[in-house]
Amino acid sequence: MRSMFGFTWRFEMTAPWRILSLPPIGEDIVWGLFAPLGDAAEVRFAATADRAGLHAALADAEIVIGDFTGRLRIDAAAVAAAPHLAFVQMPAVGTDSLDVAALTARDVPVANAAGFNRRGVAEWAVGAAFALCRNLAWGDRRMREGGWPQPELLALRPRELHAQRVGIVGFGAIGAESARLFEALGCEVSYWTRRPRPEASATYRDLDDLVASSDVLVLAVPLTDETRGLIGPDRLALLPDRALLVNVARGGIAPDDAVLAALDSGRLAGAALDVFDTEPLPDGHPLRSHDRVLLSPHAAGGSDLSQLNLVAMVRDNVSAAVRGETVRNVINGVDPQVKRR
Template identity: 65%
Template sequence: MTGSDAPWRLLVLPPLGEDLIRGLFQPLGAEVRLPAVRDRDGLHAALADADLVVGDFTGKLSIDAAAVAAAPNLAFVQMPSVGVDSCDMDALTAAGVAVSNAAGANARSVAEWAFAATLNLSRSLTWADRQVRAGAWPQMEAAAHGADEMGNRRVGVLGMGAIGTEVVRLFEAFGCPVAYWSRRRRETGVYKEIDELIATSDVLVICLPLTPETRGLLDARRLALLPQGALLVNVARGGIAPDAAVLEALDGGRLAGAALDVYDEEPPPADHPLRRHENVLLSPHCAGATRQAQLNIITQVRDNVAAVVEGRPVANVVNAVDPLIRRR
């Protein structure tokens, strides 16, 4: 078959088993392909005749400007994540390639992680666990290290997308006064300008996408605005609150603790000082990795691939390109 009669050529990049990938996508009627080698050259070779791409949630096989140039037939990229920072959006938009994400699919999972991590830091649960496992019994030291009730702590949320909205709901249900900052002000909730929000937040939860505007947003100057002994929870991207700025705030005492699911470099180097910091809760970028969230993401990705094959508009396009995907 040729032209419009040919099956769509779908390149699937996540590091999943081939049988699983083919089982998910071949029934949709697309011709499923995987890169022969998971490196830059392998990606570019596989992109040479790809029409559609399911992106790599690890970020290793990024769809950057060079990848877009290597893909003359590419018409659609579906990211199996909320974040699209591994895609060069300018290059893709200029080429007329629509990009969709999995908006809202893991909002509950990520918000629950942020809430649980805050409780962990507030009560020094992981610290106490390490002490007891090492043979100590820090019953008297626990309160001095940090054991605070959450109910009256002021919570600030940066970003009011699906995740931020769910974070606000969970903390408010727990009795915390919550305010937010977002690039777009909502009709409900307590809005504060960003510096005011930071300065009045005992707990600051980052839920923003990583964009050129948000990269480095929480630098050392902004983190220094936090009340003494505040907590930082990052479920967004490491580049928004750079590791060095977080370490400076921790070592200076401005931050009493930080819960990090994301880092400047993933995974962080084995000798990274965050790995050794007593007051940091570390997580391997898995805040959204619940069974429910994964099923939601798979469903959204498959639905959009099916929409392309069947000639219907796709959902959740995040760049200014027509959601009705046409061959290039």
């Protein structure tokens, strides 16, 4: 406070926003992202990557960049341990590592990085479908073992992707981009989502009808209480003979044991799985040795361009919160104007 010519001037320094960044994003990357904010933000990290470290770090955190692996899940107990929490930014599309209901009850906006990897994941889905149609992984394994499996490979009845009916479960950014790419290859594409898209060029079908009419079924729907087990044994039994499954969504939507049973029964001719019920996939899990499964370590969205898109979206949204601007991609209906607590 300062007095001059009978007037009193009051200067108040605004405290820096306290940003907590959780693993696995590297600390050097985070420092670089928010260095331009200068004194307006203070970046912090949990002292230990466990529940105790998380709760201690949340005690005075205002903005949190979440852990997309789910190891440091922000559950109801973590929300209760964060009295100043004003905004959560997920560096991912999925928000299943958060208790969104608990955050919403506290009026905390939750944002994801919707669309950052749409092209990368869609290309993986198409590439995986190609690989399944032509049994590329199977042939590669036999060749590496010293064989020349030409007759056996032809006996598996390789097929051309353009002639397959493709069904896509979920029609967000990834589902829509997948549909566009499959259509460009000449595939007949249908989709299911809770809210049909009148503008979509693909054909909308009820879920059971979609499953029953899909030679290639692509899962691209978020994991929620409603979608867990969505493609279970009963729906897998609806698939046409020799159908193929491509899962770029989340483990648990098509449970691993249900997929294994469909493979063993012959209902599924093959599956390309980027996600699993438990990650990492346990050693010795039957999927690891199944001959008609293409495995990937939850890396469908891991292209260079996708990662650049991700860090830019996280940087821009957190910086907007610090500057008092509206944040984007809020998924829980809370006011996108971030307010201090």
